[in-house]
Each structure stands twice: as C-alpha cells, then as structure tokens.
Amino acid sequence: MFGFILRRLALVVPTFVGITLLAFSLIHLIPGDPVQVMAGERRLDPAFHAEVLHRLGLDRPLWEQYGSYLWKSLHLDLGESFVTHEAVWSEFLKLFPATVELSVCALFLAVVVGLLAGVIAAIKRGSVLDHGVMGLSLTGFSMPIFWWGLLLIMFCSVYMREWAPAWALPVSGRLALEFDIAPRTGFMLIDAWLSGEEGVFRSALSHLVLPSIVLGTIPLAVIARMTRSSMLEVLREDYVRTAKAKGLSPARVVFVHALRNALVPVITVIGLQVGTLLAGAVLTETIFSWPGIGKWLIDAISRRDYPVVQGGILIIATLVIVVNLLVDLMYGLVNPRIRHAK
Amino acid sequence: MSAVLPTDTAAGATPPSSLADFWRSFSTNKGAVAGLFVFVFVIACALLADVIAPHDAIEQYRDALLTPPMWAEGGSSKFILGTDDIGRDVLSRLLFGARLSLMIGFVAVLLSMLPGMALGLTATFFPRIGVAILRLMDVMLALPSLLLAIAVVAVLGPGLLNTMLAIAIVAVPSYVRLVRASSMSELTKDYVIASRLAGAGTFRLMFNTVLPNCMAPVIVTATLGFSDAILTAAALGFLGLGAQPPTPEWGTMLASARDYIERANWVVTFPGLAILITVLAINLMGDGLRDALDPRMKKLS
Numbered sequence: 001m002f003g004f005i006l007r008r009l010a011l012v013v014p015t016f017v018g019i020t021l022l023a024f025s026l027i028h029l030i031p032g033d034p035v036q037v038m039a040g041e042r043r044l045d046p047a048f049h050a051e052v053l054h055r056l057g058l059d060r061p062l063w064e065q066y067g068s069y070l071w072k073s074l075h076l077d078l079g080e081s082f083v084t085h086e087a088v089w090s091e092f093l094k095l096f097p098a099t100v101e102l103s104v105c106a107l108f109l110a111v112v113v114g115l116l117a118g119v120i121a122a123i124k125r126g127s128v129l130d131h132g133v134m135g136l137s138l139t140g141f142s143m144p145i146f147w148w149g150l151l152l153i154m155f156c157s158v159y160m161r162e163w164a165p166a167w168a169l170p171v172s173g174r175l176a177l178e179f180d181i182a183p184r185t186g187f188m189l190i191d192a193w194l195s196g197e198e199g200v201f202r203s204a205l206s207h208l209v210l211p212s213i214v215l216g217t218i219p220l221a222v223i224a225r226m227t228r229s230s231m232l233e234v235l236r237e238d239y240v241r242t243a244k245a246k247g248l249s250p251a252r253v254v255f256v257h258a259l260r261n262a263l264v265p266v267i268t269v270i271g272l273q274v275g276t277l278l279a280g281a282v283l284t285e286t287i288f289s290w291p292g293i294g295k296w297l298i299d300a301i302s303r304r305d306y307p308v309v310q311g312g313i314l315i316i317a318t319l320v321i322v323v324n325l326l327v328d329l330m331y332g333l334v335n336p337r338i339r340h341a342k
Numbered sequence: 343m344s345a346v347l348p349t350d351t352a353a354g355a356t357p358p359s360s361l362a363d364f365w366r367s368f369s370t371n372k373g374a375v376a377g378l379f380v381f382v383f384v385i386a387c388a389l390l391a392d393v394i395a396p397h398d399a400i401e402q403y404r405d406a407l408l409t410p411p412m413w414a415e416g417g418s419s420k421f422i423l424g425t426d427d428i429g430r431d432v433l434s435r436l437l438f439g440a441r442l443s444l445m446i447g448f449v450a451v452l453l454s455m456l457p458g459m460a461l462g463l464t465a466t467f468f469p470r471i472g473v474a475i476l477r478l479m480d481v482m483l484a485l486p487s488l489l490l491a492i493a494v495v496a497v498l499g500p501g502l503l504n505t506m507l508a509i510a511i512v513a514v515p516s517y518v519r520l521v522r523a524s525s526m527s528e529l530t531k532d533y534v535i536a537s538r539l540a541g542a543g544t545f546r547l548m549f550n551t552v553l554p555n556c557m558a559p560v561i562v563t564a565t566l567g568f569s570d571a572i573l574t575a576a577a578l579g580f581l582g583l584g585a586q587p588p589t590p591e592w593g594t595m596l597a598s599a600r601d602y603i604e605r606a607n608w609v610v611t612f613p614g615l616a617i618l619i620t621v622l623a624i625n626l627m628g629d630g631l632r633d634a635l636d637p638r639m640k641k642l643s
Contacts (some may be wrong), residue, residue, distance in 0.1 A: 015484050018478065137538065139618070141625065142618060142622040143618060144573055144618060144621070146596065147580075150600060151610070154607060160601055189628065238437075275486035276486065279486035279487070282489065282492065282543070286581060301496045301583065309496050313493050317484050317485045320485065324484070
C-alpha cells in the first residue's frame with residue numbers, strides 16, 4: 001500500500017509543474033505585456049513602463065521569473081488583482097465557500113437521485129421505467145446546462161410568479177436582499193442557520209435549489225447510467241442468487257448485498273465528477289450571479305485581470321489534481337487489484 | 343480496414359460484407375437509427391441553409407423587433423420562429439448556426455484526432471519520447487476541458503477560430519491515450535511481428551499495420567468528441583468567449599437571451615433546443631456505433 005501511495009504521489013509532481021508552467025506562460029503569451037494591459041488605452045511613458053516592469057520583476061530572464069513564480073505559488077502568493085488590488089489568494093478564499101456549497105448540494109442531489117434511478121432501472125430492466133430513466137439520463141448528459149438554467153428560470157421563476165407566486169424561486173445571488181447576516185463560515189446555509197433569524201435559512205435554501213439542479217444534471221445522468229450498468233452486472237453474480245435463494249427480501253438483496261459491490265465503480269465516477277462540477281460552476285454561477293470562483297474567473301477574463309485568471313486556473317487545476325489523487329488512493333484502498341497493478 | 347469483429351455468420355455460403363454486418367448490428371439499436379436520421383437532417387439544414395433559409399442570418403428587420411413565432415398571438419408567417427431583439431429571423435439564424443456548429447465539431451475533431459493518433463502511435467513505437475508525451479497528456483487532463491478551453495481562449499482571445507483550436511487542443515489527450523492503449527496490445531500480436539519480420543519499416547508498421555486495428559474505439563470517441571465540441575463551443579459562445587456577435591452561433595445567440603426571458607421566450611427556447619437535439623442525436627448515434635463497432639466497450643460507461 002505504501003509503495004502504491006508513493007508511486008501515485010510521484011505522478012502528481014510533474015503534473016503540478018506542468019500546470020504551473022501553463023499558468024506561468026499564460027501571462028507571457030498575451031499580446032503586449034501586463035503593464036501595457038494595466039495601462040489600458042492610456043499612453044505609457046517609456047521610462048515609467050521600464051520602471052514598473054523592473055518593479056514587477058518582468059525584466060528578468062524567463063527561467064528566473066518562473067523560479068520565483070513557482071516559489072511564490074508554493075507559498076500561496078499568487079499576486080494581486082489588477083482591479084481590486086487585493087491578494088488573489090484571499091479573494092479566492094472569500095469566494096470558494098460559495099462554490100463548495102453549491103457543488104456539494106449539486107453532488108448530493110446527483111448522488112441520491114442518480115443512485116436511486118440507476119438501481120430502479122437495473123431492477124426493472126427492459127421496462128418502460130428503465131427506458132425512461134435511460135432516455136432522460138442521455139438527455140441530461142447531452143444538455144447544454146446554460147440553456148437548462150435559462151429554461152428553469154423561465155418556468156420556476158418567471159411563469160411561476162403568475163401561476164403560484166408563493167412557489168416562485170429566486171434566480172440570482174445567495175440570499176434575499178432584505179436579509180443581512182454576518183458571514184461566519186462562508187457557507188450561507190450554515191451562517192443562516194446560526195443567525196437564528198426567521199426566514200433566512202429558508203431564503204438561503206431557496207436560492208440554492210435551481211443552481212443545484214442545473215449543476216447537478218450532468219453528474220446525475222452519469223451516475224444513473226453507471227449505477228445501472230454496474231448493478232446489472234452484479235445482479236447476475238452467484239452470490240446474489242444465493243442471497244435470493246436463502247429467502248432474503250428483494251429489498252435486502254438489492255440494497256445490502258448487490259448495491260454495496262455495485263458501488264465500487266460508481267464511487268470512482270463520482271470522484272471524477274469534481275472536474276465536471278468545477279467546469280459547470282463557471283456556467284451555473286454566471287447564469288445565477290452566484291458569487292463563487294467560476295464567476296470570478298469569467299469576470300476576470302472579461303476585465304483582463306490576468307493575475308486572477310492565472311491564479312484561478314492554477315488553484316482550480318490543483319484542486320482537481322488533489323481530488324483525483326484522493327479518489328485514486330481511495331480506490332486502491334477498496335480494490336486491492338488496483339493497488340498491486342504496475 | 344476491417345474494424346468489425348467477426349460475428350456469427352448466417353447459414354449462407356458467403357459471409358456478409360463488413361458494411362452489411364455493421365449495419366445489421368447498428369440498426370438493431372432504434373435510438374441510434376433515430377439519431378442518425380436527425381443528424382442527417384441537421385446536415386441537410388446546414389448544407390441547404392442558403393436555399394431554405396427564408397431570410398439572411400444577420401439582416402435586421404427594424405420594424406419587426408421581437409416578433410413572436412407564427413403560431414403565437416401577434417406572430418406572422420414571414421418569421422416562422424419569430425425574430426430576436428434586433429429583428430433578425432430566428433429560424434434563418436438557426437439554419438446558418440447548424441452550419442457553424444457542424445463545422446466547429448468537424449474541424450475540432452479532425453484537429454484533435456489526427457495529432458492524437460500520431461502522438462499515441464509515437465508513444466507506443468518510441469517509448470522514450472512516449473513517457474514525455476504521456477506526462478504532457480496527464481497535465482492536460484488535469485484541467486476540466488471547458489476550463490482548459492477557457493484558459494486557451496483567455497490567451498488567444500475570443501473568436502470562432504480560437505474556439506475550434508481550444509476545443510481541439512483540449513481533446514487531444516483522450517485520443518493519445520486511447521490509441522496508445524490499443525496499439526500497445528496490438529504490438530505483440532502475430533500479424534505485427536510477421537509484418538516486422540517481412541521487413542516493414544516503422545512508419546509502415548505504425549500507420550498501415552497497427553493503426554487500422556485501433557480505429558474502432560477512435561471512431562466512437564470521435565463521435566462523442568463531435569457532440570462534446572458542439573456543446574463546449576456553445577458554452578464558450580454563451581460566456582462571450584466564443585464566436586462573436588453577429589455570428590449566428592447557437593451558444594452566442596443565447597448569450598443575450600437572458601434579458602428577454604420575461605418577454606420573448608422563443609429567443610431563449612429555440613437555440614437551446616437546436617443544441618440539445620443535435621447533441622442528443624449524435625450521442626445516440628455514438629452509443630449505437632460503440633455497440634456495433636466494439637462489443638468490448640459495451641460494458642464500459
């Protein structure tokens with residue numbers, strides 16, 4: 001097991017170096033240099049230009065710049081935003097909980113509904129229900145989620161306001177404007193609950209509904225498909241027949257005996273959804289004005305705020321690497337065959 | 343190229359041709375056939391856009407802003423699916439948009455598949471370079487594809503060409519890994535060794551001997567890559583990083599649609615429906631292709 005962990009960790013190092021190279025070259029590949037970008041349309045005094053370049057260390061040889069960039073990144077010094085002049089890392093820390101909260105809710109929805117739908121489809125193989133689940137999940141898989149978000153806004157907010165105003169869902173931000181609660185954890189649901197103020201929790205929850213559905217759709221479809229095929233395989237096994245023959249109730253056979261073994265590949269797929277979630281967060285947060293890191297990145301690109309773009313991409317890539325590493329390690333723990341494979 | 347695995351032949355004297363065999367296998371999947379029909383329809387729309395589109399894609403009818411579709415109240419038969427906020431015919435824009443989306447998919451798949459196959463084969467036949475190639479692909483796979491595409495566009499600048507390039511770059515690793523994995527398993531087979539003993543050069547071995555037998559999974563991946571390219575391009579367009587207005591790209595058409603959600607649902611509905619139907623059709627087709635071309639992959643996914 002120790003050797004497996006070491007081997008797997010050794011793979012992470014070149015990947016991380018590659019990511020830093022990518023993020024580093026980002027700022028050097030843009031047309032013009034960062035000082036010109038900061039100056040925008042204004043004319044730049046050449047002497048001042050050279051001085052700022054020197055101050056930012058941009059006149060040193062590239063390898064030296066990369067070395068210092070790598071050193072600083074490892075110390076979480078990712079520079080400061082051109083626009084707000086705040087450190088990129090502290091901006092990230094402020095916005096990250098919002099993305100985590102949204103992603104966790106979306107994944108929760110996807111796992112619960114996806115597992116259930118997959119299991120039902122597998123048990124009722126070939127039935128209308130099975131075809132329905134598979135059809136829907138293929139549709140979800142093919143869904144342009146930004147359009148799905150717009151449709152939901154149209155039906156659950158715009159039209160609902162006419163049909164049943166009490167059920168209309170909010171479509172922007174994390175909390176109704178009339179509430180103002182102190183951020184303690186950064187997770188709005190927890191903060192709202194801690195505040196104890198009436199209606200705040202309800203408001204926070206209702207703001208989460210539509211974005212979670214939108215963000216959870218693709219993972220849900222993937223999990224449902226995977227659960228179904230994995231379940232179908234397990235249900236054919238001898239030990240399932242034995243369990244049935246022993247006279248166990250069908251529910252017990254399915255949920256206790258079969259599902260546990262069917263879950264192994266499903267867990268991997270769930271782990272792999274983290275990338276999908278972070279990418280989906282960019283779109284979902286843009287549609288619902290959700291103040292997380294996805295919207296932060298897109299805003300930074302449109303403002304040409306390169307330190308934020310550079311830092312954001314580095315952080316998100318690192319997150320994905322770390323999560324994939326954890327999933328692999330967990331998988332090795334569950335499945336000895338992986339651990340001992342070369 | 344015989345990508346089809348031999349199946350039980352009928353009682354007849356001559357075995358069915360591989361194409362007929364493929365079609366028999368493919369046509370048992372009704373969803374796949376339906377997908378194929380829809381896909382052919384979309385291609386027809388794209389090719390015939392000049393002929394069948396009632397209006398020009400960027401012509402603005404200033405006296406008919408936000409006209410509803412013809413069946414709705416206030417609609418006119420002049421604009422079958424209505425007009426957008428600056429009076430452009432939605433149907434015509436969708437038809438020309440089909441042309442763009444298919445082109446994006448086609449170019450992106452070609453630009454990722456060809457280098458991907460070459461790199462994958464190189465990694466198999468030249469193990470020393472191979473390690474470097476595979477590490478590089480790992481780095482690229484670490485970022486979710488949409489984010490990597492966003493990063494690439496952030497460097498190259500927004501636009502249709504850069505969108506295609508970004509999507510192609512992002513998709514390269516999957517082909518590299520696929521071709522490497524399947525060519526590695528071919529490498530030790532008798533026919534390859536025989537060919538090598540017969541004096542075939544490395545390039546002949548790579549492209550003539552081994553590659554054709556790795557094509558089945560590549561074709562399946564290319565199909566799914568096609569639909570993925572359309573989705574990613576639309577997402578980039580929606581974010582304002584893809585094709586720029588007034589280009590009638592489906593995602594770009596949705597970028598400003600949020601403002602009209604309360605007044606003009608057709609501006610929101612139709613472009614998204616076009617994306618969904620096209621992508622769904624290609625994915626259905628891909629499922630059928632996978633089952634027909636490569637029964638081994640049936641179990642996966």
